[in-house]
Amino acid sequence: MSELQLSDVRKSYGGFEVIKGVDLDIRSGEFVVFVGPSGCGKSTLLRMIAGLEDITSGDLTIDDVLMNDVDPSKRGIAMVFQSYALYPHMTVRENMGFALRFAGVPKAEIEKRVSEAAGILELGPLLDRKPKQLSGGQRQRVAIGRAIVRHPKIFLFDEPLSNLDAELRVHMRIEIARLHKQLAATIIYVTHDQVEAMTLADKIVVMRGGVVEQVGSPLDLYDDPANLFVAGFIGSPKMNFLKGVIEAADGRTYARLPDYGDARIPVNARAAPETRVTIGIRPEHFNDQGSASLDLTIDMLEHLGGETFAYARHGNGELVVIETKNGRGLKAGERIAARFDPACALVFDADGKRLR
Structure with a gap:
C-alpha cells in the first residue's frame, strides 16, 4: 500500500x-x-x-x-x-x-x-x-x-x-x-x-x-x-457538439443554433448575448419527453439489438448521434423531431471552457 x-x-x-x-x-x-x-x-x-x-x-x-x-x-x-x-x-x-x-x-x-x-x-x-x-x-x-x-x-x-x-x-x-x-x-x-x-x-x-x-x-x-x-x-458514442449563439429573451438565456434551422434552446449558463458557444448533448439524452427539439433527417441507423443509434443531420450540417430504444420503427431518410431535455445540455465557450 x-x-x-x-x-x-x-x-x-x-x-x-x-x-x-x-x-x-x-x-x-x-x-x-x-x-x-x-x-x-x-x-x-x-x-x-x-x-x-x-x-x-x-x-x-x-x-x-x-x-x-x-x-x-x-x-x-x-x-x-x-x-x-x-x-x-x-x-x-x-x-x-x-x-x-x-x-x-x-x-x-x-x-x-x-x-x-x-x-x-x-x-x-x-x-x-x-x-x-x-x-x-x-x-x-x-x-x-x-x-x-x-x-x-x-x-x-x-x-x-x-x-x-x-x-x-x-x-x-x-x-x-x-x-x-x-x-x-x-x-x-x-x-x-x-x-x-x-x-x-x-x-x-x-x-x-x-x-x-x-x-x-x-x-x-x-x-x-x-x-x-x-x-x-469521455463517452462512447461521443457527445454531440452543436454550434450556437447566445440570445436573451423574456428574462431567460437561450442558445440559437444556426446550423439547425435556428432552433432555440434554453440554457443555464452565464454568457452575454451574441457570445458564440458550443452546446453538448449526449446521445442518450434524447427522449420523446424532452421540451427542446431539433428537426433532423436520418442518414443511417445502427441497430444493436436492445438499442439503436440514429445518425441524423439538418440539411448538410454535422451528424447528430441519437440513442433510442424505439429504433425498429425508424427508417433512413425519415424526418424526425429529436427531442431532449435542455437541462442536460452543456455549454462551452469559444475556447472550449465550460460555462456554468
Missing part, C-alpha cells in the same frame, strides 16, 4: 517540453488511469514514475520519500508493459520467478511467491508450459504474475491490453479489476481507450499535450466535464 505525489513534474527533451507541470496525488489502494490521445504524454509520465525516464524538474515522492534520483529497482514499483516480454526458452514458472532469482531471493521463497501469484491468476495448470504454448490472454497474465511476485508498493500498467482482441480485452479488464480488489493494491494504468478507463478506474487523469485537463471519478468526468476536450473524449 502506498501513496504517491507528483509536484510540478516536468519533462523536456532538449528545448521541447513533453510534460508541462503535472500535480497529482494518488492515495493508497487507488486504481488510477491515465487516459488521452496518442502523444499526450501519459506513457512518458508513467515511465518517469517508474524511473525509466529522468524528471527534468519537480518532485516525485512515494510515502513521503523523494524518488527523483532513486534507482528504478529500489522504488518498490513493478511494471507491466504492452509487450509481454516473456523469455521464450523459460517456463511460466521460470518467467515469473526470474526477477526474484536475479535478486538472490531464496529458492523456497521464490516457489512460495510464484505459487501464490499463480493461484491468484489461475495459472497453476500452466506453470510448466512455455510462452509459445499460451494464448495472448494467458501470456499477459504471466506478465502480471511476474509483477505480483515482487510484492511491489505500486503496480504500473502501460497499455497492457492493446495486443489482445476485443473479447480478450473485456475478459482481461474483468481479471485486472478482480486483481485490484483482491490485492488492495495501488495501480496506475495507462490507456488510450476511454472504455477501459471508465470501467477500471477509481480516478481518471485525462491528459492532452503534456497537461492534465481534468482529474476525477469516471462518472464525475462523464457528467461534469470541465471543458470541450474532456466532454468529447
Whole structure:
C-alpha cells in the first residue's frame, strides 16, 4: 500500500517540453488511469514514475520519500508493459520467478511467491508450459504474475491490453479489476481507450499535450466535464457538439443554433448575448419527453439489438448521434423531431471552457 505525489513534474527533451507541470496525488489502494490521445504524454509520465525516464524538474515522492534520483529497482514499483516480454526458452514458472532469482531471493521463497501469484491468476495448470504454448490472454497474465511476485508498493500498467482482441480485452479488464480488489493494491494504468478507463478506474487523469485537463471519478468526468476536450473524449458514442449563439429573451438565456434551422434552446449558463458557444448533448439524452427539439433527417441507423443509434443531420450540417430504444420503427431518410431535455445540455465557450 502506498501513496504517491507528483509536484510540478516536468519533462523536456532538449528545448521541447513533453510534460508541462503535472500535480497529482494518488492515495493508497487507488486504481488510477491515465487516459488521452496518442502523444499526450501519459506513457512518458508513467515511465518517469517508474524511473525509466529522468524528471527534468519537480518532485516525485512515494510515502513521503523523494524518488527523483532513486534507482528504478529500489522504488518498490513493478511494471507491466504492452509487450509481454516473456523469455521464450523459460517456463511460466521460470518467467515469473526470474526477477526474484536475479535478486538472490531464496529458492523456497521464490516457489512460495510464484505459487501464490499463480493461484491468484489461475495459472497453476500452466506453470510448466512455455510462452509459445499460451494464448495472448494467458501470456499477459504471466506478465502480471511476474509483477505480483515482487510484492511491489505500486503496480504500473502501460497499455497492457492493446495486443489482445476485443473479447480478450473485456475478459482481461474483468481479471485486472478482480486483481485490484483482491490485492488492495495501488495501480496506475495507462490507456488510450476511454472504455477501459471508465470501467477500471477509481480516478481518471485525462491528459492532452503534456497537461492534465481534468482529474476525477469516471462518472464525475462523464457528467461534469470541465471543458470541450474532456466532454468529447469521455463517452462512447461521443457527445454531440452543436454550434450556437447566445440570445436573451423574456428574462431567460437561450442558445440559437444556426446550423439547425435556428432552433432555440434554453440554457443555464452565464454568457452575454451574441457570445458564440458550443452546446453538448449526449446521445442518450434524447427522449420523446424532452421540451427542446431539433428537426433532423436520418442518414443511417445502427441497430444493436436492445438499442439503436440514429445518425441524423439538418440539411448538410454535422451528424447528430441519437440513442433510442424505439429504433425498429425508424427508417433512413425519415424526418424526425429529436427531442431532449435542455437541462442536460452543456455549454462551452469559444475556447472550449465550460460555462456554468
